[in-house]
Amino acid sequence: MFIKQLSVFVENKQGALSQIISLLSDSGVNMRAVSIADTQDFGILRIIVNDIDLALDTLKDNNVIVRANNVIGVELTDKPGSLAQVLELLTAGGVNVEYMYAFVTPGNADAAYLVLRARHNEKAEKILAENNYKMLSDDDIKNM
Amino acid sequence: MNYCYQPEIEQAPREEITRIQNERLVNTVKRVYEKVPLYRERMDEAGVKPEDIKGIDDLYKLPFTSKQDLRDTYPFGMFAVPMEEVIRLHASSGTTGKQIVVGYTQNDLDCWGDIVARQLAAAGITKNDKVHVAYGYGLFTGGLGIAEGARRLGCTSIPVSSGNTARQITILQDFGSDVIACTPSYAMYLGESAEKAGVDTSKLPLRAGIFGAEPWTEEMRREIEKSLNIKAYDIYGLTEIMGPGVAYECSEQKGMHVNEDHFIIEILDPETHKPVPDGEKGEIVFTCLSKEAFPLIRFRTKDIGTVTHEKCACGRTFVRMSKPMGRIDDMLIIRGVNVFPSQIETVLLQMNLSPNYQIIVDRKGVLDTLEVQVEITEGSFSDTIADISRLEHELTDRLKSTLGIAAKATFVAAGSIARSEGKAKRVIDRRNLV
Numbered sequence: 001m002f003i004k005q006l007s008v009f010v011e012n013k014q015g016a017l018s019q020i021i022s023l024l025s026d027s028g029v030n031m032r033a034v035s036i037a038d039t040q041d042f043g044i045l046r047i048i049v050n051d052i053d054l055a056l057d058t059l060k061d062n063n064v065i066v067r068a069n070n071v072i073g074v075e076l077t078d079k080p081g082s083l084a085q086v087l088e089l090l091t092a093g094g095v096n097v098e099y100m101y102a103f104v105t106p107g108n109a110d111a112a113y114l115v116l117r118a119r120h121n122e123k124a125e126k127i128l129a130e131n132n133y134k135m136l137s138d139d140d141i142k143n144m
Numbered sequence: 145m146n147y148c149y150q151p152e153i154e155q156a157p158r159e160e161i162t163r164i165q166n167e168r169l170v171n172t173v174k175r176v177y178e179k180v181p182l183y184r185e186r187m188d189e190a191g192v193k194p195e196d197i198k199g200i201d202d203l204y205k206l207p208f209t210s211k212q213d214l215r216d217t218y219p220f221g222m223f224a225v226p227m228e229e230v231i232r233l234h235a236s237s238g239t240t241g242k243q244i245v246v247g248y249t250q251n252d253l254d255c256w257g258d259i260v261a262r263q264l265a266a267a268g269i270t271k272n273d274k275v276h277v278a279y280g281y282g283l284f285t286g287g288l289g290i291a292e293g294a295r296r297l298g299c300t301s302i303p304v305s306s307g308n309t310a311r312q313i314t315i316l317q318d319f320g321s322d323v324i325a326c327t328p329s330y331a332m333y334l335g336e337s338a339e340k341a342g343v344d345t346s347k348l349p350l351r352a353g354i355f356g357a358e359p360w361t362e363e364m365r366r367e368i369e370k371s372l373n374i375k376a377y378d379i380y381g382l383t384e385i386m387g388p389g390v391a392y393e394c395s396e397q398k399g400m401h402v403n404e405d406h407f408i409i410e411i412l413d414p415e416t417h418k419p420v421p422d423g424e425k426g427e428i429v430f431t432c433l434s435k436e437a438f439p440l441i442r443f444r445t446k447d448i449g450t451v452t453h454e455k456c457a458c459g460r461t462f463v464r465m466s467k468p469m470g471r472i473d474d475m476l477i478i479r480g481v482n483v484f485p486s487q488i489e490t491v492l493l494q495m496n497l498s499p500n501y502q503i504i505v506d507r508k509g510v511l512d513t514l515e516v517q518v519e520i521t522e523g524s525f526s527d528t529i530a531d532i533s534r535l536e537h538e539l540t541d542r543l544k545s546t547l548g549i550a551a552k553a554t555f556v557a558a559g560s561i562a563r564s565e566g567k568a569k570r571v572i573d574r575r576n577l578v
Contacts, residue, residue: 007527009520011557037529041554044529063559065525098528117527 001135002070004052008045009065027058032141033115035101050142071117072125073136078112093127095120105144149265153405154460164405166199168433173197176439179224182217209443219245225437235283236383246383247437255434256386259403260293263392267352267377269323271298276321280306285387286357290325309337320349328360335371345373354379356388363493384443385430391465396457399464406434411451414472422452425482427472446472478505479512481549485570488516491542497524502561506574514551519558
């Protein structure tokens with residue numbers, strides 16, 4: 001199972017990020033998780049939102065280049081060693097992680113959520129599912 | 145397959161072509177000195193007498209003719225024959241200023257017909273073919289120029305002229321046109337319209353197209369060839385010199401053969417006005433050798449191009465010129481290298497990137513820097529930094545090999561390049577070196 005993530009091209013200049021975030025907040029989109037990857041000239045803003053369609057429409061209507069893509073959302077127990085365990089499993093399975101970030105929710109204080117994308121996304125998802133990790137769905141994200 | 149309309153001249157040895165050029169240049173110079181006040185004045189100023197011009201090696205002694213000269217002598221000041229000998233007038237569209245009027249004698253029209261017939265034959269067209277002329281008929285040289293060549297070659301011309309696309313498509317189907325002549329952008333439009341109308345172009349007899357009168361790219365050529373299911377030939381011409389047919393492509397499609405028995409082509413360094421070697425870019429300059437009514441000496445086209453004297457596989461011995469690569473007014477000199485925005489456009493097109501770009505030239509210390517900013521598109525944007533970096537590197541590499549100097553490629557957000565009246569401002573030159 002995968003969840004949808006939005007990736008947005010952001011120029012590395014003052015106000016560029018704030019403009020995009022304002023567009024989303026003005027249209028009532030709620031963000032579950034945010035991450036930014038940056039280079040000298042540009043960055044990629046990656047976000048998990050409660051309403052993917054609304055967010056996509058809002059950004060596209062404003063001429064922002066955005067992509068929705070599949071990433072893995074996995075629930076971990078919020079304690080030392082749980083992330084290490086996930087990475088060991090993936091390494092053992094020969095899976096390369098391209099990027100990841102994590103978030104927590106007030107609704108479930110014992111859990112931490114990991115968002116990750118691997119070069120072989122399907123393979124990574126399969127390994128985690130086989131090891132009985134709880135995988136998040138788009139509905140889970142919406143209802144958090 | 146590779147037949148010529150006039151092989152005796154199109155495949156003549158170089159010595160023969162030079163002999164013709166020498167003889168005709170001497171005559172033309174004598175004539176313009178006697179008949180055209182502007183040339184007499186310019187030559188007197190430069191201290192050149194007609195007797196000083198013994199052949200093409202003396203060409204450099206002659207003054208240039210500019211577009212402004214033609215405007216200043218509007219309408220008939222450059223005519224070298226009395227009006228009773230002029231049997232046709234044409235005019236340029238005047239898009240960049242006052243229009244230019246040109247005249248033709250009977251002999252001029254005959255020569256024009258010959259050179260267009262050479263072009264048609266080089267595209268494999270015979271008298272059995274029907275030539276659909278969708279260039280405008282009128283003061284513009286396109287329509288009547290192609291018609292003159294078709295008449296000379298003995299093919300059936302269909303003077304559809306421009307516009308009314310639905311009718312063009314009906315005629316292509318019902319009359320069974322074998323060849324179409326029009327502007328490349330109209331050919332693109334015609335292809336799209338045919339598809340929309342549900343017309344299967346592969347079922348049409350149409351097999352070749354003669355396209356010119358505006359800049360176009362190799363990508364457009366492939367597009368047109370695909371959508372109209374034809375082979376597309378490039379033709380170069382300009383009202384001031386003759387109209388269509390000054391230079392023409394053969395089936396090799398490796399540059400356009402210049403009709404050297406009627407015109408001398410020079411490629412000159414834009415700064416020094418000295419000829420540049422084969423393959424190097426410079427301003428294209430033409431001298432007319434056989435024109436009677438409107439013979440121009442060293443007319444500066446402001447187009448940038450190259451020539452090659454290399455032997456062409458088609459057997460023609462005329463030099464080949466490149467497609468014009470840009471206008472001299474758009475040229476940037478960066479680290480001593482001539483750079484044209486059109487070259488950058490070509491690279492972007494090849495890589496399927498956005499046509500919205502900006503060139504930023506700056507000077508860091510003593511070194512000029514060139515940055516090309518391109519708007520990101522959905523097609524070029526990826527979720528990973530690595531993919532975008534890879535694309536930036538590829539663009540950097542391709543720019544370097546095309547321009548001959550290093551350029552930094554940067555992606556910027558969609559819509560971020562300022563546009564004035566819908567068109568993006570292409571060049572920002574921050575080198576204010578006063």
